[in-house]
Amino acid sequence: MKIAVASGKGGTGKTTISVNIAMSLPAPVQLLDCDVEEPNAHIFLKPENIETSEVSRMVPEVDLDKCDYCGACGDICEFKAITVLRDATVMTFHEMCHGCKGCVMVCPHQAIQGVDRVFGQLIKGKARHVECIHGVLNVGEAMSPPLIGRVQQEIWDDGITIIDAPPGTSCPMIETVRRTDYVILVTEPTPFGLNDLKLAVEAVRLLKIPFGIVINRSDIGDQCVVEYAKESQIPVLMEIPHSRDIAVAYSKGELMIDMMPEMKEQFQQMIDKIIKQEG
Amino acid sequence: MKELTIISGKGGTGKTSIVGSFASLAKNFVLADTDVDAADLHLIIPPEIKQGNDFMGGHKAIIDPDRCTQCGDCLERCQYDAIENFTIDSIACEGCGVCVHFCPSDAIDFPQRKCGEWFISNTSYGPMVHARLGIAEENSGLLVSTVRKAARDLAEQEKKDLVIADGPPGIGCPVIASITGATAILIVTEPTLSGLHDLKRVAELANFLKVPGMLCINKYDLNPDMSDQLRTTAIDYQLTAVGKVPYDPSVTRAMVSGKSPIDYSDGPASQAIRKVWENVSRFLDAR
8 A cells, every 4th residue: 555645835744754654564664755856754764775776867869960950849849848949959958858759759850869867866775674765856957756756666566655745736746646545644733734734635635545634743833724624524643742852853863753652553553544444 | 136035945944934024124125935836925924916817837638539539649659658548647647749749630639728826916015926836737937937027027117126035845846946046045944854954955956056045044942963063064055154043932823823923023033033134134235
């Protein structure tokens, strides 16, 4: 079963919840960090036996000897990633390329071929019994979804996969969540938390994936999230009160379940319940 | 006219509360919310919308079953596995138009879609440009660029000399669109290992794009050792340290009552943010 941990707003505790769930569950369990722009799960998991590989995607390369500057490639490209300067040269903007191969297919002289361009890394390791996989987008690269897709190719067929999603409700979050069986939305009981939670709820409803809410730092703000959950009939899976000790442990990259072992059972029960309902 | 963008790398470090406070302290400026994916600034600075505009983003392919002969050409060409049983999954479709171009029966339509909205509003602090990207929509970078341009045009028209922009988290496309060509950025971070890790990546991006940067440490007293490490990192990436803000529960209370920390109380966080703003203004004046 694939369970994503997501939220509209950043900094609500997605990573904390993901890593502590993964470490609380018995093997086989894997944790995928799909926040490839700012991956943080490995800070808490401290995986060992690291294997790193480069991830590339297809971008066009033009053979100017074959090109007659007809402009067909520039016309078909919806992403302004290739453009022909009349009778002069062809310019490519690789960071804008979505890899659709339209230019390769449309060129009447077979002057364009797809070549691989490295844009990120895939990192695999193991922390205790948890298989840890994360992607790291190279700095300066704009597009994370292809790397997220690559990280998700590592999903097992059996066992449990916990997926730490990037914040927001646009392409990176959708790319992460759309292939999962259940989404845990992490929020905090504040106006910002509620506003962004509602956006995330709209997104998972659009994708027709079952979901529930974890309210982190449940005592810092007001009742708005609890009331919203009740009105909208969304299950509240767990409430975790604010604690300065948890915050300090987080700041040092320590696991919540190591500091408060009683939490382990709560995380296990939450996942058992989800599996029973949806699995 | 100058443009200051506030970003953080890691989400939830307190960007928006700080931008809201700056709005109380700055003079003669236009506000912009370039976190178009999860905009929150309007929750502490209520806008009165003067003008709403549709944001037309990319196209999506739609197969017309009446014209489709099920030849399978599109299936072979699609790089995104977006076509199943001769219907296109609008979520998986990237809007590249390759299937549309090559369809031998001309059976695929390719309408441009409204991907969101952007607004010009009045607030009690002055004009604000903000936006809302549709759920699950693409092209957030283009919408960010649209908001920035509208904010700069507005500043020019109304003779304002500063744009203050609340930026998105991360280092990808919307962040690149938010900070490229800005006068300066302020990175708001927190003293945690995650904050440090994310700061390095966003600072590297700022260096790569040659945007001058400042650093503010929020909740610095949560882990003073880590705060020291953040300051060392700031030096490594040529970021100017402009101050630190202590953990102060009144920041959350301010948010709950729909106000910025500065407008809510004169507690320790508010006092520290005033000092940060003095340093930020000085930094901007020198540019």
